[in-house]
Amino acid sequence: MIKVKNLSKKYGNVPAVKNISFNVKEGSIYGFLGPNGAGKSTTMNMICGCLAITDGTVTVNGHDIVDEAVEAKACIGYLPEIPPLYPDMTVFEYLEFVAMAKGLRGEALYDDLSYCMDKTGITDVADRLIKNLSKGFKQRVGIAQAIVGDPHVVILDEPTVGLDPLQILEIRNLIKELGEEHTVIISSHILQEIEAVCDRVIMISKGRIVADAALADLTKNETLEQAFVRLAGESIDAGVAYATEIREEKLSQKEARRGKVKIITESKKGAAYYEEIYVDEEPEEKK
Amino acid sequence: MLAIYKKELRSSLYGMTGPVFIFVVLAVIGFFTASYHFKAGYATFEISVADGAFWSLLFAPVLTMRSFTEERRMKTDQLLYSLPITTTQIVLGKYLALITVFAVPCVIMCAYPAIIAAFSTSAPNFALAYGAILAYFLLGCTVIAIGVFISSLFESLVICAIVNLAALIALYFARSAAGSFSDSPLFTLAVFIILSALCALVVYLAVKNYVIAGTVGGILNICAVIVYLINAELYTGLGADIIGTLFIFTPVTAFAYNVFDITAFIYYITAAALFVLFTVQSVEKRRWS
Numbered sequence: 001m002i003k004v005k006n007l008s009k010k011y012g013n014v015p016a017v018k019n020i021s022f023n024v025k026e027g028s029i030y031g032f033l034g035p036n037g038a039g040k041s042t043t044m045n046m047i048c049g050c051l052a053i054t055d056g057t058v059t060v061n062g063h064d065i066v067d068e069a070v071e072a073k074a075c076i077g078y079l080p081e082i083p084p085l086y087p088d089m090t091v092f093e094y095l096e097f098v099a100m101a102k103g104l105r106g107e108a109l110y111d112d113l114s115y116c117m118d119k120t121g122i123t124d125v126a127d128r129l130i131k132n133l134s135k136g137f138k139q140r141v142g143i144a145q146a147i148v149g150d151p152h153v154v155i156l157d158e159p160t161v162g163l164d165p166l167q168i169l170e171i172r173n174l175i176k177e178l179g180e181e182h183t184v185i186i187s188s189h190i191l192q193e194i195e196a197v198c199d200r201v202i203m204i205s206k207g208r209i210v211a212d213a214a215l216a217d218l219t220k221n222e223t224l225e226q227a228f229v230r231l232a233g234e235s236i237d238a239g240v241a242y243a244t245e246i247r248e249e250k251l252s253q254k255e256a257r258r259g260k261v262k263i264i265t266e267s268k269k270g271a272a273y274y275e276e277i278y279v280d281e282e283p284e285e286k287k
Numbered sequence: 288m289l290a291i292y293k294k295e296l297r298s299s300l301y302g303m304t305g306p307v308f309i310f311v312v313l314a315v316i317g318f319f320t321a322s323y324h325f326k327a328g329y330a331t332f333e334i335s336v337a338d339g340a341f342w343s344l345l346f347a348p349v350l351t352m353r354s355f356t357e358e359r360r361m362k363t364d365q366l367l368y369s370l371p372i373t374t375t376q377i378v379l380g381k382y383l384a385l386i387t388v389f390a391v392p393c394v395i396m397c398a399y400p401a402i403i404a405a406f407s408t409s410a411p412n413f414a415l416a417y418g419a420i421l422a423y424f425l426l427g428c429t430v431i432a433i434g435v436f437i438s439s440l441f442e443s444l445v446i447c448a449i450v451n452l453a454a455l456i457a458l459y460f461a462r463s464a465a466g467s468f469s470d471s472p473l474f475t476l477a478v479f480i481i482l483s484a485l486c487a488l489v490v491y492l493a494v495k496n497y498v499i500a501g502t503v504g505g506i507l508n509i510c511a512v513i514v515y516l517i518n519a520e521l522y523t524g525l526g527a528d529i530i531g532t533l534f535i536f537t538p539v540t541a542f543a544y545n546v547f548d549i550t551a552f553i554y555y556i557t558a559a560a561l562f563v564l565f566t567v568q569s570v571e572k573r574r575w576s
Contacts, residue, residue: 050368052574074371084366088298100290101370145366 001026001153001183002047007056009042009207016042018207019056024153029179031198031215032187035232039207040187041081044157047185048078061152074102077151077182081158083142087131091122091141094130095148102149112148120144120174136167143174147182154178157187172197191224205232288372291380296387299350305388308350312392315343316399324403332400332411333419337543340423341459341536344430348451350388351434354381355570356447368574378435378567385431393424412545419542425555426539430455432562439569459536468527472519475526479511482529489565 002024009017017039024030034040045051047058049065049072058065063072086094095116099109117123120140125133130141139159146154159175160168175197178184188194194201194215201218203211210231211218218227299305319335358364367377400416434451441447468474487504491497515522531537535558538551 045365048369050365050574070371070373073369076369078365078369080362080365080369082362084361084363086294086298086361086363088302089294093297097290097294098366098370100293101372103371 001061002185003057003059004043004047005057005059007043007046007058008054009039009046009051010054016207017046020204020207020209021056022202022209022212024183024185026152026183028183028199029175029197030183030185031194031201032185032204033189033191033194033201033228034204035189038189038204038232040189040204041157043204044078044155044185044187045080048076048155049073050078050080074149075152077146077148077154079142079146079154079156079159081161081187083138084145085130085138085141088129090127090129091117091133091144092126094141095144098145099148104149112150116144116148119147119177121170136163136170139163139167139171140174143171143178147178150181152183153185154182155185155187158189159186160188160190160193168193191228195219195224203228203231288376288380288383291367291372291377292384292387295354295381295384299384299388304350304353308346308388309392311346312343312389313395315339316392316396320399320403324407328407331543331545332403332416333542335399336396336416336419336423337540340426340539341455344427345452345455347389347427347430348434348437348448348455350385351431352438352444352447352451354385354435355439355566356441356444359442360444374570375567378563378570382432382435382563382566385435386428389427389431390424393420393427396420396423415542415545415547418547419539422539422542422548422551422555425552425559426535428559429535429555429562432559432566436562436566436569439566439573458534461534468530470524470527472515472522475522475524475529476511476515478526478529480508483507483511489568 004023005021007017007020008015020039020043032040032044042051046053047060047065049069053066058072060072061075063075065072086097089097092113095113096109099113104112114123117126120143122137122140122144125137130138133141143154143156143159146156156175160171163171172193175184175186179197179199186194186198198215200214201211201224202209211227215224218224222230316335316339319339320332323329323335323338324332355364358367368374397417397420400411400413404410404413433454437451437454438447441450483504486507487500490503491500532554535555538548538554541548541551
């Protein structure tokens, strides 16, 4: 379905994604897992054609994302980390615009919109302005626009960020439902989320793939959390084999914007390790 | 492209900017029409269009500044880039929607010559009057193309509007300074060298290759220098003439002097197409950086 080969991205001279390769097969829910600033969003943006590729290729359903961009993008529905919504439009107007841009017309367009709104549970708010919706509903509208046109692959970048626990559960259930009809890729750094909905896990750290396996295989001898700390930890040279707790702290607003976070891990022996990572791995968007 | 066009048109007309822009254009041209024709008694509508062109289009930056700056600010540009449409379709969809908004007052303005004819003792020259309206519409298309291009460069709405406004004011008032440019061949050579550099920049934006862009710029420079060395007299006054053509508000005034200037149409269409092309390249370049 999606073939990523030797994909690289540099912001100026700073590498964000380093020569990664993986394949996404049809009919599974993939978890794209990695710490903040690992290169998840950059990779997603390149797969969806939002961001130019520095090196390598992405093929979607046999179409190259650069040479046959329109055909490739027609196979993908994408929800970026911040839902790309127009606040002054109603939900219906917004989805109608997306459907038209995806080439739907007439009866087929309205049938598809009806299906998508029903699937994401937003039919009741179809006539409301997007700016007046709650965060959970905005996220649902974002997911609805991703599935408009029945794309083969639905890519969701951190779909539950900022939601309350109830909304997170609702979105997870929705993702599971989507997985029955689409190939789904979810980007996240929340381990429970990946465990709850995904069949396979692609783990990325410091711009490199550190794991690409079925969730069951990855968690055969250890928990996902342990695997994450081991694989991501090896990558960042934290030296923590099995952590019992992992916390993440943003250092400051300015540093957070630069993708700088502090990961605090504590091992079973009680020793604490502090590591500031990815200072320059994912610079500001404007770079 | 139709989806982008409809969305932009809807957002311009349902919001404040579109109706206010239409009002400003009609108010300014209406003011000049009332002054020249109903107070002073002139029957030539093209004077109102020529004199009101600059002032009526001063509000254009407010209409155009949101086109790409707002998308980037709201992060909705990611949606546009992930949809199965090309960058050219995105730019053209937005541009054509803004032109449609500007066409509204221009169409209404078409009634003015007939109204003047009805109330004036001497009939206006309809060919010149409608020629002036067409030239004014194409001037507006150029101004909007410049505005859309500038909006593709900045992330702040305020900076975008200020730069756009400054550019319009510079393009208008600089024409009065055109006469003070030197007629010397050396000045013309300097103008050619600057234009060669700009050509090289456009080529680079199009192909993203320093070698090709440098080669094109170098060849143009060498040609300009060779002609200068062979016959410098050819360059006398040419530099000032070339700079004069850059002032976009000049061609529309030809109609006020009873000249049906078809070259004005070609000039504006070319300038508008060029800035639309620049916008496409500018948007593409952002994704590559």
